[in-house]
Amino acid sequence: MTPDLSFAKKKVALFGLGGSGYVTARALLAGGASVIAWDDNAMARARAVNAGIEVSDLARADWSGFDCLVLTPGVPLTHPVPHWTVQNAQKAGIEIIGDIEIFCRERAALCPDAPFIAITGTNGKSTTTALIAHIFSQSGFDVQLGGNIGTPALALEAPSRDRVHILEISSFQIDLAPSLNPSVGLLINLTPDHIDRHGTMEHYASVKERLVSGSVRALVSIDDAYCWQIGERRNKVSALDRERLSIPVSTRTRLRQGVFAQGSQIISTLRDGAGEIICDLDGIASLRGAHNAQNAAFACATALMWGLSTDEIVLAISTFPGLPHRMEQTAQAGHVLFINDSKATNADATEKALLSFQNIFWIAGGQAKEGGIGTLMELMSRVQKAYLIGEAAGDFSRMLKDRTDNVICGTLDVALDMAAKDANAFAGGEAVVLLSPACASYDQFTNYGVRGDTFRKLSVVAAARLLDASSTGV
DSSP, X not given: OOOOGGGTTOEEEEEOXXXXXXXXXXXXXXXXXXXXXXXXXXXXXXXXXXXXXXXXXXXXXXXXXXXXXEEOTTSOSSSSSOOHHHHHHHHHTOEEEOHHHHHHHHHHHHOTTSOEEEEEOSSSHHHHHHHHHHHHHHTTOEEEEEETTSSOGGGSOOOOTTEEEEEEOOHHHHHTOTTOOOSEEEEOOOOSOOHHHHSSHHHHHHHHHHHHHTOSEXXXXXXXXXXXXXXXXXXHHHHHOTTSOEEEEESSSOXXXXXXXXXXXXXXXXXXXXXXXXXXXXXXXXXXXXXHXXXXXXXXXXXXXXXXXXXXXXXXXHTOOOOTTSXXXXXXXXXXXXXXXXXXXXXXXXXXXXXXXXSEEEEEESEEOTTTTXXXXXXXXXXXXXXXXXXXXXXXXXXXXXXSOEEEEESHHHHHHHHHHHHHHOOXXXXXXXXXXXXXXXXXXXXXXXXXXXXXXXXXXXXXHHHHHHHHTO
């Protein structure tokens, strides 16, 4: 854990005692701050009390005595309406920040030049973050991996010149981090997401832009309109200040000066205008699909920017294990593959999975996101049958009725059992039982990780059952 000394002797109101909030409260206390915390969840409050954190109802507090509000990223800052703690902080005239801001201030105080790589985007940021961390770790760096990907930033070792912090950062976290200034900032892509929390796509994009606008060096996609515009603005900054380098990344365009994907090959024109093949993703199961070419291009660009050799990058990428819940192969029984893509909580993410396979027995549904699955209709030729679960099952079934065979299963266990039997009976080659819900999980599961873990366990059982039936001739 990183004790936060920059808030020593300050009085902090903290709302949200989940993973990052709990760690943040402990880090503030370890650094000498006075913390008054609250969470609507009684179990979270009890855990905090057991850890020596003062818990008191902030609705009854005198906000004039606080120096700042530390807000959990899951709580609305602006839309649809500011949370009541935000309104109280604004009335009291105190700043509202999050754990990433505290990390940035501690870095500034301890070691402003400490290596810090920050990754954001709508889809692919977790895989990109994990892949960069893997490459740097395999090359001998002391890597501190965390942020939105799992381990809270303040639970990591303190910033120093001898270690590299590699953090995935969400739009919610960026919104609460006004002094965010990583050594290298990555913006992978932008598609509509979290509009309920940001109001408009334009506002969502502007929040994401803050990460690369504050970066010393930036890597920005040119493959969507919002990122392209952000890249153009960043290029103007680079033209005025050569130390604030900006490099474009693409999966669609051959770049004169940048890093791009061409098929399964990742090519750089940073060192040689003619183009240098950095690596080839063909045969790397953990990085299959066009979307992973984008993730790998960003990871390679980051490594090249840091001075790593092509040999180091190739070796590390070939051993990348992949990300749990993101096109993760969990089991196989003969010609039937089981793929856990629970992290695909919107249609754009599910599109990547559907484009990566044929003969798909697709498990979808949950708590629907804005836009539903309308954009996926043209991919239904890849789907043999859809097995629908959760709140969205009825709506999805109506959308799919003229596109592909589908059945409402209700729950994941029923869906997987039916999909496994149908896939096993399929005689057209490899069959893929794919959980790629295009929905949030909250109607039936605590989070997408729990949903994915459940699929993983069920798939192992289902595969064993298929293999046993095959061996006995049943």
